[in-house]
Amino acid sequence: MTENNPTTPGSTTTDPASAVGKIVKSEAEWRAQLTPFEYKVLREAGTERAFTGEYTDTTSQGVYRCRACGTELFRSDQKFSSHCGWPSFFAPLAEDRVRYIEDDSHFMKRVEVRCAACDSHLGHVFEGEGYDTPTDLRYCINSVSLTLEPKTS
Template identity: 70%
Template structure:
C-alpha cells in the first residue's frame, strides 16, 4: 500500500498549538492522538461495539468510519475495512519500531488514529484492516440505536 500522495499531504484544516490540544484532550487522548501512541490491546471502549452509528475523530469531530464498515478482527482494537469517505483519512508511511507500516491520520486535524494493514485474508470487501485506537474515536450512535 503505497502512499504516493504523501509528499503532497495538505496542511490540517484544524491547527492548534500543543498546549491548545492539551487543553482539549485528556492526557491519554493527547498521548495517542497527538504523539502517535497506542492504547493497550483489548482495553478500548469500542473494540467489540456493534452499535450502529458514526465513528468521529475524538480530537476534532470529523466523521471517519461508519459502523457498517466495522468488523471483528479479534486483534484487540476496533477494525474497519474502509473509511466513511475516501478523503476522511490520510495514509502516511511509518517506519518507527524498526518496521514499515502505514499510519492512519484524521484528514481534518492530522491526529493519529492507528494503522492500516492489507492482505491479511479477512473476508471484507477491501482486504484492508484499519486498526484504530478506541481513544481516537467517539461513537455517535444512530437515532434509535442501542448496544
C-alpha cells in the first residue's frame, strides 16, 4: 500500500502520524474497546450502509473525532451535503490528522482515509466530482468512525 496526498493522487508523503502521536493497541484491546460493528468498520475497513449513519444529515456545529482514539479529524464547517449516504467533508481539520492509502479493492481505484494517530479506517476521499466546495474533494466518512463533540458557546 502506498500513502497518497489527496490533492495530487498518487504522490508519496511522509508519515503524518508523527505530528499527532501514534496510538498502538493490540487487536484484543481494540475488540474490548469497540462494539463489534465499530471494530468491523474501524479495524477491518468495513462500511456502514448508506443513509444509516448517525451523522449523515447532522448539521450540528462542533468537531468530529475518531471514535477509536479521540483525535480531532474534521470540523462541522468543513461538512457539506453530498446526498451520497455518508457524512461528507471537503477537508480534514489538518493534513497531519489523516493518512491516505491507495485502495484497489472492489474493482475500483480509490483512496482510503485512515486516522493518522490510531490507523483506524474512516472512509475514502474522492476528487473532481463537481461539488461546489473549496477543495473539489469529498471525504466520504463512515458515521460509526466518528464522534461529534458539540460546539459550546
